[in-house]
Amino acid sequence: MRRKETNLTHSKLANDLLNYINNHIETQINIDELAAEFGLSKFHFHRIFKEQTGSNIYETIRSVRLQKASNLLITNKYSTITQIANMCGYSSQTSFIRVFKERFSQTPKLWRNGGYKAYSNAILSGTCNALLTHTDFSHLEAKIVKTKPKSVYYIRQKGYNRQAVQIWQKMMAWVYTNEIEQYEQIAIYHDNPIITPLHECSYVACIAPMDDKKLKNTSLPIFEMYDGLCATFEVEGQYNDMLKLIQWVYHEWLPESGYEAITIPSYTIFEKNHFLSDDGLFKCTYYLPVKYV
Structure with a gap:
């Protein structure tokens, strides 16, 4: 019974942290301060999150930032790369370009100019048969x-x-x-x-x-x-x-x-x-x- 209660408590902590990351991704998220607010040591904070989600906290923060950036580069046509980097919590364009290229194997500029389509197609073709479907969604109305x-x-x-x-x-x-x-x-x-x-x-x-x-x-x-x-x-x-x-x-x-x-x-x-x-x-x-x- 105690193990079940502990798991529910840990699951809530992980979800609360995920929600915090998603809602504050443009800020410099301080893990030490968050761990203290949850009343845990930094070590246990990381251990519980990894146990519940399969990813460590820093990997999750970087993933959410880069997923947001990948969308903004497509939808925010009039924002500069520096502005988008700032929107995603990066203090400098140089560091943003470096981690973006590590994640997507191309620069933000190439991604914005159409590289995202080839990258996405490679993801889908390499992991499933999604590209084989010929379903047309152009008729859908949001x-x-x-x-x-x-x-x-x-x-x-x-x-x-x-x-x-x-x-x-x-x-x-x-x-x-x-x-x-x-x-x-x-x-x-x-x-x-x-x-x-x-x-x-x-x-x-x-x-x-x-x-x-x-x-x-x-x-x-x-x-x-x-x-x-x-x-x-x-x-x-x-x-x-x-x-x-x-x-x-x-x-x-x-x-x-x-x-x-x-x-x-x-x-x-x-x-x-x-x-x-x-x-x-x-x-x-x-x-x-x-x-x-």
């Missing part, structure tokens, strides 16, 4: 909505792959155990899967109960989802279509939209979940947190 806060129970997985069926089955076993009748199935992409190798992505399977029924088993960790402005897209298809949809949203729709993606992860609310359906098809609404620019 709806801009203001989402409401909701509490979700979840299981996190390192890697975005077909093994996600296992954690979704566990989530459904939890639903049946608690006799929950009204709920949403939500998938959260903590890393952008079109620019991050899929085996490195953090994927989160969530259940959001839609009633006030008292749960019999609360062994799963819980957190509050983002409530704010989102662009939404209603779509149906099969496994590989989801990655192509995300690529189309970021690379085709977003640059011309007048909106900017923020560091809050995108997510999907399923009407039909391809990881659980017998035919491997999904029907869902994809949510991209954005801000007006």
Whole structure:
């Protein structure tokens, strides 16, 4: 029982820190001060976060900064590279260019001039068959909505792959155990899967109960989802279509939209979940947190 309580406490700490990083990524995040605020030594702070997420804190901060920069270079056409570096927490253009090139094997300038398309295609072709799908998303119309806060129970997985069926089955076993009748199935992409190798992505399977029924088993960790402005897209298809949809949203729709993606992860609310359906098809609404620019 104590181990279960400890795991829930550690999971909450990791999620609180992830939320802090996403919401303050433009600042110089001080890990020593954060560890002290959580009442932990720096060593235990790092150990708990790595245990829960599979990544260390500094790697996560750098990843979130560079994912934000990769989007801003595409959508913020009138911002200089120095300005974008500052928006992502880098104090100098030189250091930003160096770490960007280490991560994406090209300079920010080359990325902005179209290099992002080749990089993304290489990610998808090297890890799955997403490029083989010929699904056309150009007919999709975005709806801009203001989402409401909701509490979700979840299981996190390192890697975005077909093994996600296992954690979704566990989530459904939890639903049946608690006799929950009204709920949403939500998938959260903590890393952008079109620019991050899929085996490195953090994927989160969530259940959001839609009633006030008292749960019999609360062994799963819980957190509050983002409530704010989102662009939404209603779509149906099969496994590989989801990655192509995300690529189309970021690379085709977003640059011309007048909106900017923020560091809050995108997510999907399923009407039909391809990881659980017998035919491997999904029907869902994809949510991209954005801000007006």
